[in-house]
Amino acid sequence: MNKDGSLISMSGVAKRYEHFTMENFNLQLSSGEVLGLIGPNGAGKTTCLRLIMGFISADQGDIEVLGKSVKHDIVSIKQDVAYVAEDMRMFGNKTIQWHMQFFSSLFVNWDQPYATELLETFQLIPQQQVKTLSLGQRIKTSLLLALARRPRILVLDEPSTGLDPVARHELTSQLFQIMLNEDHSVIFSSQFTQDVERLSDRIVFIDDGQIISNQDKESYLDSWKRIDVCLEAEKDLKAFSDIKEVQKNALNMSVIHSEFNSEIQKRYSQLGYSIEISKLTLEEIFIAQTLHRRQHLSAKGINA
Amino acid sequence: MISMTQKLIIQKDIQLFAKSVSICIASGLLFCGLFMLPGQFFIVLGSILIITIMLGYYPYLITTCVTREHKDKNTVFVMSLPITTGQYLFSKILSCAILYGACWIILLSTVICVFYLGGHLPALMPSYYVVMFGLFIPAFLLTLLVAILAESEGWTIVSFIFSNILVTLLVNVLPNLPAVQQAFGMGNLNDQGILWPSIFTYIALSEIIISVMLACALFIVVKTKRQFINF
Numbered sequence: 428m429n430k431d432g433s434l435i436s437m438s439g440v441a442k443r444y445e446h447f448t449m450e451n452f453n454l455q456l457s458s459g460e461v462l463g464l465i466g467p468n469g470a471g472k473t474t475c476l477r478l479i480m481g482f483i484s485a486d487q488g489d490i491e492v493l494g495k496s497v498k499h500d501i502v503s504i505k506q507d508v509a510y511v512a513e514d515m516r517m518f519g520n521k522t523i524q525w526h527m528q529f530f531s532s533l534f535v536n537w538d539q540p541y542a543t544e545l546l547e548t549f550q551l552i553p554q555q556q557v558k559t560l561s562l563g564q565r566i567k568t569s570l571l572l573a574l575a576r577r578p579r580i581l582v583l584d585e586p587s588t589g590l591d592p593v594a595r596h597e598l599t600s601q602l603f604q605i606m607l608n609e610d611h612s613v614i615f616s617s618q619f620t621q622d623v624e625r626l627s628d629r630i631v632f633i634d635d636g637q638i639i640s641n642q643d644k645e646s647y648l649d650s651w652k653r654i655d656v657c658l659e660a661e662k663d664l665k666a667f668s669d670i671k672e673v674q675k676n677a678l679n680m681s682v683i684h685s686e687f688n689s690e691i692q693k694r695y696s697q698l699g700y701s702i703e704i705s706k707l708t709l710e711e712i713f714i715a716q717t718l719h720r721r722q723h724l725s726a727k728g729i730n731a
Numbered sequence: 732m733i734s735m736t737q738k739l740i741i742q743k744d745i746q747l748f749a750k751s752v753s754i755c756i757a758s759g760l761l762f763c764g765l766f767m768l769p770g771q772f773f774i775v776l777g778s779i780l781i782i783t784i785m786l787g788y789y790p791y792l793i794t795t796c797v798t799r800e801h802k803d804k805n806t807v808f809v810m811s812l813p814i815t816t817g818q819y820l821f822s823k824i825l826s827c828a829i830l831y832g833a834c835w836i837i838l839l840s841t842v843i844c845v846f847y848l849g850g851h852l853p854a855l856m857p858s859y860y861v862v863m864f865g866l867f868i869p870a871f872l873l874t875l876l877v878a879i880l881a882e883s884e885g886w887t888i889v890s891f892i893f894s895n896i897l898v899t900l901l902v903n904v905l906p907n908l909p910a911v912q913q914a915f916g917m918g919n920l921n922d923q924g925i926l927w928p929s930i931f932t933y934i935a936l937s938e939i940i941i942s943v944m945l946a947c948a949l950f951i952v953v954k955t956k957r958q959f960i961n962f
Contacts, residue, residue: 480810480811481815482807482810482958482959483958484957501815502734502814502815502818503813505812505813505814506813509811510811511811514804515804515807516803516804516805516807516808517808518743518747518805518808519803521743529739529743532735532739533735533736533813569808
């Protein structure tokens with residue numbers, strides 16, 4: 428564990444590429460927590476996870492995992508941290524069984540009975556060559572190898588990308604079940620907000636290499652609300668600083684608030700408007716937040 | 732000291748290339764048989780075929796073992812194992828060196844044995860082959876260095892073409908050197924034993940120096956490379 432009690436700690440991390448910059452990035456993962464990273468393409472989710480795994484080195488800042496520095500102790504860190512990504516390829520002409528044996532000789536905590544159980548859960552045939560597996564089966568094999576290692580932390584980089592809706596639903600259901608049954612600390616990224624909404628305890632929204640919000644799931648989802656109000660209210664919307672989107676139609680308008688609370692509700696009534704409050708899904712929040720940020724940046728003359 | 736992960740990666744590579752390296756060695760051994768046949772034609776033919784094997788195998792080995800792992804995204808998988816970038820690269824160098832080294836040693840020693848058995852061959856042949864096989868080492872190391880530095884199949888092929896042209900040029904220049912021509916006319920192995928003209932010492936020394944320099948460059952790359960370009 429790190430000094431601050433977290434399992435993963437990124438402080439003041441910077442990573443610069445020609446067309447992408449991550450600056451002053453701070454993130455923590457607590458024990459037993461499932462942290463979901465969301466953000467548009469190129470936001471920095473994969474960069475963040477690859478920095479944690481030591482695949483790429485930070486230009487600035489400190490990354491500590493399980494109390495060890497990623498820069499100096501990456502081999503020992505990787506004994507306890509498993510990584511699965513959609514674009515990760517195992518050795519094509521080797522079988523699942525071969526990969527299981529390969530992992531069992533590498534990891535002291537390899538749990539063979541659990542691996543056998545996962546083979547059944549994921550309906551995988553150990554004698555099958557990796558190159559003959561479908562994308563879904565390949566991801567399940569990677570997950571099997573990662574989980575049967577009994578890692579202290581699981582890092583998943585968009586594991587369900589590229590899967591058809593049925594395969595994705597099946598995979599997230601199985602993953603959800605595993606996470607419920609086992610005490611896992613997980614950090615994962617996904618473009619599928621339903622997956623993040625379903626699996627995570629905390630949601631971190633990243634855009635353009637920066638953390639835009641970092642909150643526990645309940646309060647994050649709770650703070651975003653859609654308010655249906657009459658068109659006349661438009662002139663008074665300046666009174667609210669947290670409005671992310673306004674959509675007008677013939678009779679009324681929808682206003683999206685990112686920090687909705689009883690105070691805001693009271694303010695509407697003080698202004699004499701009757702409102703209808705509805706919840707937003709994470710997908711709606713994701714779209715509203717991304718578009719609002721892009722509009723805000725383009726108004727400032729910065730390319731998002 | 733190499734770690735368990737490195738050992739397993741090397742083991743996997745050797746298993747993966749066992750078939751191709753065996754085919755290479757077997758065909759090389761078969762071509763060595765040509766030296767036993769009478770006439771200069773078979774010596775030339777055998778030499779051309781053996782040179783072709785040696786020049787053809789290392790680019791295949793390096794592109795498949797090193798650069799294709801990047802292209803096929805195997806490196807993301809391998810790097811999730813308890814291993815550093817340097818350790819991974821060192822394993823790849825060792826795998827290639829073991830596989831190509833096995834081919835090199837077996838074929839060279841067989842050729843020399845065959846020359847001894849057929850004592851009628853020119854007395855220069857064993858040392859000539861040692862010097863000629865020596866050319867393959869810097870060519871192999873150069874291609875390996877480019878493959879590790881550039882992580883690209885394209886650049887690996889460019890470096891192979893470059894090293895191949897150089898080796899082919901030298902292989903053609905070598906027998907036409909006056910000292911070598913003179914030594915070729917000095918009789919057969921039965922009468923003279925092995926001949927080692929002084930020019931071979933200079934050529935062999937150059938091969939050793941260039942190989943050591945390339946090996947040092949590889950060592951520096953392995954020690955300093957912190958991440959892959961394609962990550």
